[in-house]
Amino acid sequence: MSMADDTTAHVEGAPTFTGTPKAVWPLYEVFVRGKRGLNHVHVGSLHAPDDTMALHNARNLYTRRNEGVSIWVVRGDAITASSPDEKDPFFAPAGDKVYRHPTFYEIPDDVPHL
Amino acid sequence: MTVTEDESRDVSDLEAEFDRTVAAEGRIEPRDWMPEGYRKTLIRQIAQHAHSEIIGMQPEGNWILRAPSLRRKAILLAKVQDEAGHGLYLYSATETLGVDRTELTEKLIDAKQKYSSIFNYPTLTFADIGVIGWLVDGAAIVNQVPLCRSSYGPYARAMVRICKEESFHQRQGFELLRTLMAGTTAQREMVQDAVDRWWWPSLMMFGPADGDSPNTQQSMAWRIKRHTNDELRQRFVDMTVPQADALGVTLPDPELRWNAEREAHDFGGIDWDEFMQVVKGAGPCNAQRLANRRAAHEDGQWVRDAASAYAAKQARKEVAA
Numbered sequence: 001m002s003m004a005d006d007t008t009a010h011v012e013g014a015p016t017f018t019g020t021p022k023a024v025w026p027l028y029e030v031f032v033r034g035k036r037g038l039n040h041v042h043v044g045s046l047h048a049p050d051d052t053m054a055l056h057n058a059r060n061l062y063t064r065r066n067e068g069v070s071i072w073v074v075r076g077d078a079i080t081a082s083s084p085d086e087k088d089p090f091f092a093p094a095g096d097k098v099y100r101h102p103t104f105y106e107i108p109d110d111v112p113h114l
Numbered sequence: 115m116t117v118t119e120d121e122s123r124d125v126s127d128l129e130a131e132f133d134r135t136v137a138a139e140g141r142i143e144p145r146d147w148m149p150e151g152y153r154k155t156l157i158r159q160i161a162q163h164a165h166s167e168i169i170g171m172q173p174e175g176n177w178i179l180r181a182p183s184l185r186r187k188a189i190l191l192a193k194v195q196d197e198a199g200h201g202l203y204l205y206s207a208t209e210t211l212g213v214d215r216t217e218l219t220e221k222l223i224d225a226k227q228k229y230s231s232i233f234n235y236p237t238l239t240f241a242d243i244g245v246i247g248w249l250v251d252g253a254a255i256v257n258q259v260p261l262c263r264s265s266y267g268p269y270a271r272a273m274v275r276i277c278k279e280e281s282f283h284q285r286q287g288f289e290l291l292r293t294l295m296a297g298t299t300a301q302r303e304m305v306q307d308a309v310d311r312w313w314w315p316s317l318m319m320f321g322p323a324d325g326d327s328p329n330t331q332q333s334m335a336w337r338i339k340r341h342t343n344d345e346l347r348q349r350f351v352d353m354t355v356p357q358a359d360a361l362g363v364t365l366p367d368p369e370l371r372w373n374a375e376r377e378a379h380d381f382g383g384i385d386w387d388e389f390m391q392v393v394k395g396a397g398p399c400n401a402q403r404l405a406n407r408r409a410a411h412e413d414g415q416w417v418r419d420a421a422s423a424y425a426a427k428q429a430r431k432e433v434a435a
Contacts, residue, residue, distance in 0.1 A: 024216060025422070027209070040424070044272070045209045049418075049425035061202055065279075081145075090134065 027076040031070035141267040143212035164204035165229035207268040234397030241308035247287015260340035320347040
């Protein structure tokens with residue numbers, strides 16, 4: 001007889017509530033573009049039942065003071081990440097290529113605009 | 115046999131790397147190796163902090179419907195929303211340590227994790243709203259600013275966001291009190307009464323005296339904490355005395371005076387028995403705060419269920435289409 005009881009009663013065409021409740025909502029990572037011309041930057045995470053709700057929750061949580069003009073939400077399980085170790089061999093190929101940096105090249109001081 | 119030796123050497127290598135990073139003011143990030151004690155300490159501290167923000171909505175929420183003007187009501191609503199937001203930033207940081215926020219909420223309502231004892235005091239008049247902003251949020255800022263440099267990256271980043279927003283909280287509180295102090299005698303007395311009730315609990319927010327705070331040394335070595343409880347408490351007192359003068363209120367401590375030798379204020383002893391009582395659950399509002407939090411969680415179940423059901427229905431439609 002309460003509202004809650006009514007919603008659990010089966011109504012033709014309405015979703016059955018007994019299966020889905022208490023499912024843990026997926027984790028979304030949130031990225032905000034502070035203003036036009038800047039990249040989106042990771043600001044934190046939240047849980048939501050679907051993408052649209054994740055976007056709304058992100059708006060409410062991370063942009064209460066005009067911190068952004070655009071938001072991305074990405075399900076955490078969709079992100080592929082490198083290993084956290086900074087000394088990972090994954091980054092080794094860049095380590096010994098000093099010639100990729102402008103300071104590798106010696107140029108006389110009196111040559112302008114170089 | 116050789117396997118265990120290798121493993122223990124691996125762990126000590128990892129630990130040495132962790133120690134070097136922390137000592138060099140580097141940051142530890144979620145997937146880095148970290149000592150189990152570090153992880154546990156962080157989970158306990160950040161969760162307790164998150165719970166404090168969430169429970170902290172109640173004493174102020176108590177006055178939203180009775181705020182004396184639309185302006186004050188809008189400000190108070192925004193502030194209480196911020197507290198919810200701060201709680202969520204911090205739950206998000208805690209989750210990077212491998213716990214689930216559903217589990218944290220359950221631990222809070224089952225009284226298995228704590229929150230700041232300050233929120234177990236009642237807000238009796240509207241002046242309390244001003245004093246919470248000025249003293250309670252002021253104390254929180256003193257506690258929190260050093261945490262922006264905490265060694266754990268996600269915690270430090272959450273604290274940067276929070277500190278930016280706390281500044282609004284403190285200033286609106288001070289402005290509210292200034293307005294009351296410019297009012298009638300009864301209004302000024304109301305402010306003084308609120309200051310009398312909140313001053314000592316605000317000092318207790320910094321936690322036990324250094325000699326009785328066994329975790330402080332380890333937390334400082336890990337650079338989770340940057341200053342001892344007593345250092346921060348002293349900083350807060352020194353900061354607040356001139357503000358009280360500007361406001362024209364008296365801080366309720368006859369022993370409070372400037373000590374030229376120390377270049378700091380001396381102040382009276384804190385009633386640690388009261389502190390322990392409130393921490394252990396016997397404060398004026400402990401039961402009510404937890405009962406409200408539990409009711410909000412349980413009464414919101416149908417909303418969460420409905421959102422899940424809707425998401426599932428939309429997903430089925432998408433598959434069918």
